[in-house]
């Protein structure tokens with residue numbers, strides 16, 4: 312720990328640190344301040360934080376997993392499995408909007424409290440990509456499997472082929488085909504990727520993120536959601552973060568990793584989410600044209616949420632309530 316602190320202190324002053332803004336300010340104020348003191352109430356009772364209103368039933372499912380003895384990893388997996396199984400959700404699971412060629416392709420990742428991670432990308436015909444990601448993590452020497460390889464691995468692990476095709480998604484795609492305009496911009500009303508962070512009764516953190524990605528994307532496109540450090544990052548010493556929105560902007564800025572690193576350097580979860588949104592602003596002249604939202608939890612059970620535009624919501628199950636909240640945002644349009 313001493314060595315790590317020394318490194319952190321050194322890195323902040325030598326430029327290896329994560330840069331300007333809140334990180335440098337906090338470091339100047341606090342020295343190396345890793346805030347890990349647990350809030351005993353939350354620490355002992357668990358917490359689930361997830362993106363959008365669709366997080367409410369996912370949080371419930373995660374909570375049930377905890378009540379039946381599951382740890383943070385089980386909570387994260389079971390939570391997002393609930394969303395994946397809801398075929399009326401148009402941006403997660405097999406009900407999700409297809410790519411521009413009409414195929415629904417799924418991306419998911421999962422990360423546990425020991426730093427292990429698994430991910431699947433460009434996976435078709437499997438109902439629970441987050442569970443396949445968990446198997447990649449637990450049963451292979453790898454972190455990521457994609458496409459046909461991920462599909463074959465899923466079958467070999469006993470996941471059934473599922474040929475479900477959503478009529479609603481296909482209808483929307485056929486409508487889109489009339490203009491076929493490739494617009495890699497996610498409208499703020501048009502996404503529901505679920506990123507979920509769970510803290511169990513031991514105070515351990517895990518997370519999962521799963522999506523069908525951007526509607527009518529190019530075939531083979533992968534967003535931030537299955538990328539460790541992009542759509543999800545968990546560091547059980549510090550905290551965890553997840554994102555929803557235009558994946559390309561999150562990937563370019565290593566968004567969830569950036570949020571967690573900001574917390575490592577002493578930022579609160581709220582400050583850390585704001586830092587990551589500021590970074591997107593700094594690196595994208597067109598940042599007003601798309602939405603990104605971040606959620607974060609630290610080891611004290613404090614949470615943060617911040618987005619570019621208003622409209623980003625999150626679901627929080629904490630101390631007996633499971634409610635939707637509106638995130639603060641950079642823009643106030």
Ligand code: ASP
Nearest residue numbers: 502504524534555556558
């Ligand atoms: N982040 C997802 C992606 O870029 C989309 C979303 O959150 O709606 O694939």
